[in-house]
Amino acid sequence: MATFVEIDDPADPRLADYRDLRDVELRKHLEAEHGLFLAEGGKVVRRAVEAGYAARSFLMAPRWLDGLADVLASTDAPCYVVSEALAEEVTGFHVHRGALASLERRPLPSVEEVLAGARSVLVLEEIVDHTNVGAILRCGAALGFDAVLLAPRCADPLYRRAVKVAMGAVFTMPWTRLPDWYDALPSLSAAGFTTVALTLADDATEIEHAVAGLDKVALVLGSEGHGLSARWEQAADRRAIIPMAAGIDSLNVAAATAVACYVTARR
Known part of the structure; x- marks a missing residue:
């Protein structure tokens, strides 16, 4: 069972995992150095622990303790109890969902492991907004996709904002990073996948x-x-477009993912 520790000093070193959450660059450095990530909100904290991620600690306001009592009973990690x-x-922000957890990252699986048995996958190139990455993983999970592959420069799916937007889908959807950007799509084609690029290219056909x-x-x-x-657009086996009404050329990438996943799942 978790050990409950009441803390009233914001400078307490035991709270180091939770400092300055709005400073993206600082957090990226800290989380990489210590091999951790944060989950925010009762539902997301629960899903992370239930998915088997080991907790380093919890940070909670008193009114959230009862709702996560079973989660706290399943771990020996300390729970720091603080005022809101x-x-x-x-x-650095109002934790309106009341609960945070610091959890241990896992080594990323290989591309081969992630693709084993998969029929429908998402492949992301240089999507740098954490909100979009989280939303894309949630779309893929909700619409029956089997895995997500990220190019090396994509945003981190385990960054707090991505985890929150994904509503825990990042814990259940198999994903990993591609080790080779240049030949990633030809490698997928060689593995038996038809790569379909969402693009406005002249030779793009309707996604259906x-x-x-x-x-x-x-x-x-x-x-x-x-x-x-240009490399990925040309390397794809097919190019596809989501038809738009006059005057609009495209959707936000997360919205486009939802549409494309829905159509692909019904193929």
Whole structure:
């Protein structure tokens, strides 16, 4: 069972995992150095622990203890009990969901492990916004996709904001990073997947037609700004577009993912 420790000093060194959560660069460095990530909110904390991630510690306001009593009973990690005002002072924002947990990261699986048995996967190139990455993982999980592969420069799916937006899907959806950006798509084609790039290219066909009748599909999505690189756009087996009304050329990448996943799941 968790050990409950009441803390009233915002400078207490035991709260180091939870400091300055709005400073993205600082957090990326700290979390990589210590091999940790944060889960925010009762539902997400519960899903992380139930998925088997080992807790380093918990940070909670008193009113959230009862709702997570069974989770706290399942671990020996300390639970730091603080006022909501102190939590805000330490983290840098109002923790309106009342509960945070610091958890141990796991080594990433290989691409081969993630793709084993998969028929529908998402492949992300240089999507750098944590909110978009979290939303994409949630879309993929909700619509029956089997795995997500991320190019080396994509945002971290275990960054707090991505975890929160994904509502814990990052803990159940198999994912990993691609070790080789340049030949990633040809390697997927060699593994039996038809790679379908979402793009505005002149030879793009409607998404329904691009995925119709395919067995193993890899939907390929590009960055929020310029979309896919020329290398990935040209390396894909097919190029697809979501038809838009006049005057609009595209959707936000997370919204486009939801549409493309829905169509692909019904193929």
